[in-house]
Amino acid sequence: MSDSSHHHDGDQVLPTCESCDTGLSRRDFMRDIVAATSAGMFTAGGLGLSRQAFAEEEDPVLRIGYIPIVDAAVLLVAHARGYFEEEGVKAERPTLIRGWSPLVEGFASGKFNLVHFLKPIPIWMRYSNDFPVKVMSWAHVNGSAVVVGRHTNAEEFADLAGTQIAVPYWYSMHNVVLQMGLRQAGLTPVIKGQGEPLGAKEVNLQIMPPPDMPAALAARKIDGYIVAEPFNAAGELLAGGKVLRFTGDMWKNHPCCVVCMNENQVAAKPVWTQKVMNALVRAQNDAQQNKAEVARLLSRDGEGYLPMPANVVERAMTHYNPGDYEHPDAIRHPDWHTGRVDFRSWPYPSATRFIVEQMKDTLVSGDTGFLQALDPDFVAGDLVDDRFVRKSLIAFPGGKRDDDEDPFVREEVIRV
Numbered sequence: 001m002s003d004s005s006h007h008h009d010g011d012q013v014l015p016t017c018e019s020c021d022t023g024l025s026r027r028d029f030m031r032d033i034v035a036a037t038s039a040g041m042f043t044a045g046g047l048g049l050s051r052q053a054f055a056e057e058e059d060p061v062l063r064i065g066y067i068p069i070v071d072a073a074v075l076l077v078a079h080a081r082g083y084f085e086e087e088g089v090k091a092e093r094p095t096l097i098r099g100w101s102p103l104v105e106g107f108a109s110g111k112f113n114l115v116h117f118l119k120p121i122p123i124w125m126r127y128s129n130d131f132p133v134k135v136m137s138w139a140h141v142n143g144s145a146v147v148v149g150r151h152t153n154a155e156e157f158a159d160l161a162g163t164q165i166a167v168p169y170w171y172s173m174h175n176v177v178l179q180m181g182l183r184q185a186g187l188t189p190v191i192k193g194q195g196e197p198l199g200a201k202e203v204n205l206q207i208m209p210p211p212d213m214p215a216a217l218a219a220r221k222i223d224g225y226i227v228a229e230p231f232n233a234a235g236e237l238l239a240g241g242k243v244l245r246f247t248g249d250m251w252k253n254h255p256c257c258v259v260c261m262n263e264n265q266v267a268a269k270p271v272w273t274q275k276v277m278n279a280l281v282r283a284q285n286d287a288q289q290n291k292a293e294v295a296r297l298l299s300r301d302g303e304g305y306l307p308m309p310a311n312v313v314e315r316a317m318t319h320y321n322p323g324d325y326e327h328p329d330a331i332r333h334p335d336w337h338t339g340r341v342d343f344r345s346w347p348y349p350s351a352t353r354f355i356v357e358q359m360k361d362t363l364v365s366g367d368t369g370f371l372q373a374l375d376p377d378f379v380a381g382d383l384v385d386d387r388f389v390r391k392s393l394i395a396f397p398g399g400k401r402d403d404d405e406d407p408f409v410r411e412e413v414i415r416v
Contacts, residue, residue, distance in 0.1 A: 059272045060265070062091035065103050065112035068306050069210065070229040070316055070341055071257035072116050074139050076298055076305040078283035087275040094305065099209065100169055107133075113265060114276065116257040119355055120171035126383055128370040132263040135347055136277060137389040139257040142248025143316075143341035144174055145330070146181070147235040148224035149217050154244055155328040157185035162198050163223035166208035166216065170364035173256045174226040175205070176355065177247045179362050184416040189363050205363070214239035228256060229316035229341055230308050237312055243330040246320070248338050252413040255351050266385060274388050281345050281392035288343040289398070291317045317341055333415060345389050346408060349380040354412050356380075 062084060066072035076094055078084055084091040095112070097103040104121065106112045108131060116139045125131040148154045152163060160182065167175045179189050182203055190202045198204055208216060213225040218239040225235070226247070235241035248254060259280060266273050287294045295314040298305045306313055320340035322331040353376035360371050390408070 059090075059269065060113060062089050062114055062276060063112050064091065064094035065097050065106050065115045066094050066305075067098075067100065067103060067116070067210075068096050068308075069231070069257075070143055070298075070306070070313070071139050072305075073287050073294065073298060073317075074259070074280050074283045074343060074345075075114065075116060077287050077294055078279040080297055080303050080305070081283065081286060083279035083282045083286075084276070087279045089272065089275050089279060096305070096307075098211075107260070107262075110262075113261065115260050117260050118169060118172045118174075119255050119258050119352075120173065120176070120359060121169075122258065122260055122383060123356065123359070123374075123379065124171050124370075127374055127379070133260050133383075134263040134266060134385040135258045135352075135383055136261050136266075136273075136385055137259045137280065137345040138255045138347050139259050141253040141255060141342050141344055142246070142338055143256055144177070144226060144228050144247040145232040146178065146224060146226045146244040146247070147213075147217065147232050147241040148244045149220060149222075149239075149241055151220060152223050154224070156244070157181045157187065160185070160203050160224065160244075161187055161201055162203070164204050164206065164221075166206055166213055166222045166225040166227075168210050168213075168227050169207065170366070171359075173254065173355070174228070174247075175364065176358045176362050177250060177254070178205075178226045180358065180414075180416050181245065181250060191363065191365055207365075214241070217241050230306065230313050233312050233316035233319070234308065237315065242328070243325055244328055245330050245332075246325075246340065248340070248342075249331050249333050249336070250414065250416050252333070252336050252415075253338055253342065253344070255347070255355075258347065259345075263385065266388075270388075274391060277388040277392045278395065281389065281396045284343045284345050285396060285398045291339075291341075336413075345393060347384045347386055347389070348408075348410050348412075349384070350410055350412050352380040352384060353377060354414075 064075050064079065066075055079091055079094055097106065100118065100121065103115060104125065107115045122133045122135055125133045152159065154160055165178065167178060169175070182189050186201060188202050189205050190198070192198065192204050208222070208225065210227045210231045213227055213231055214234045216222045217225060217235055224244065232243060236243065261273065292314055295317045296302045296310045299310040299313040300307050301310040317340065320331065322334045325331045356374055356376040356379050
């Protein structure tokens with residue numbers, strides 16, 4: 001089959017980002033947290049911040065930490081459009097953080113009181129480290145893809161045997177969904193050192209910061225990667241890669257990043273929390289209805305929240321034409337009527353349960369003992385606080401939702 005028509009041979013490849021987070025294993029993650037605690041970064045209560053500290057505080061200033069990916073759009077749009085201010089919430093300009101580990105540390109220390117995390121991260125924080133994190137809403141749905149180099153001639157997952165594939169973090173939806181696809185194709189994900197031989201049906205996984213992925217693909221240091229936007233669009237436009245499969249075409253409207261707050265602060269400041277969620281739902285509606293405009297706004301050609309040019313961010317948010325992705329067949333379910341990325345807030349419990357179940361079978365580096373003891377139904381009720389987003393969705397309807405009779409309940413649709 002012929003290559004995708006969106007290859008630009010002469011385009012500049014993205015620079016690497018050596019200072020970015022390298023996607024630590026759980027063991028490394030714990031080591032960092034322990035080191036930070038001993039250095040005085042966290043309170044005497046361990047990873048948590050005391051309820052009393054929040055109770056004595058006036059309405060706090062909103063301090064947002066984010067990774068420069070489209071997943072953060074709702075937080076950024078709410079700030080850029082003035083929705084926080086209109087709701088009576090004083091908000092500082094969001095702080096760009098280069099890696100997941102420092103973002104977690106900043107949130108745990110109280111530097112940030114509103115963040116977006118990959119969905120498995122708060123599961124790890126709450127149930128492995130007893131940190132009082134709550135998922136308040138989803139940040140978006142879909143918005144990721146598997147990108148491969150043209151040198152692989154890969155047209156489907158089965159063609160990835162013997163390849164080197166990068167993921168952004170072990171505890172990520174990307175790792176979960178990728179391994180679903182590999183297993184369905186009869187392949188075995190492994191974690192081996194560089195130069196170690198691979199079996200005929202093995203695919204070697206490695207952690208790589210998203211900003212490094214397009215350059216590594218162009219240099220053939222890796223054969224492919226799975227990541228959030230806009231780095232898939234960057235792979236297409238700047239690194240000569242092609243989309244093997246969009247993740248939203250494998251799991252319909254799946255969550256990826258979620259909006260998180262500290263449950264102690266939520267309990268101490270419910271009125272303030274509701275105002276924050278109102279602003280975020282308004283931003284969700286805005287982003288869904290005005291994707292191209294929002295893409296430019298967030299790009300380095302606009303307000304500079306994301307260090308990518310407008311054409312890359314716009315492609316990441318809008319370009320989802322099945323006719324452009326026939327070789328390989330990256331969009332197999334156009335009847336789902338999903339977007340490359342869509343913006344909706346409601347945290348469906350069915351999705352949380354599915355994530356917990358899948359994480360138990362997902363290969364990661366480090367100890368996963370805490371996962372095996374987790375009950376999916378318990379996590380769905382305990383990890384997520386949906387009271388505020390429910391009220392906001394009723395007050396500010398208009399965001400795209402699934403076509404269910406009950407907009408707050410759904411069955412997960414998976415077609416790997």
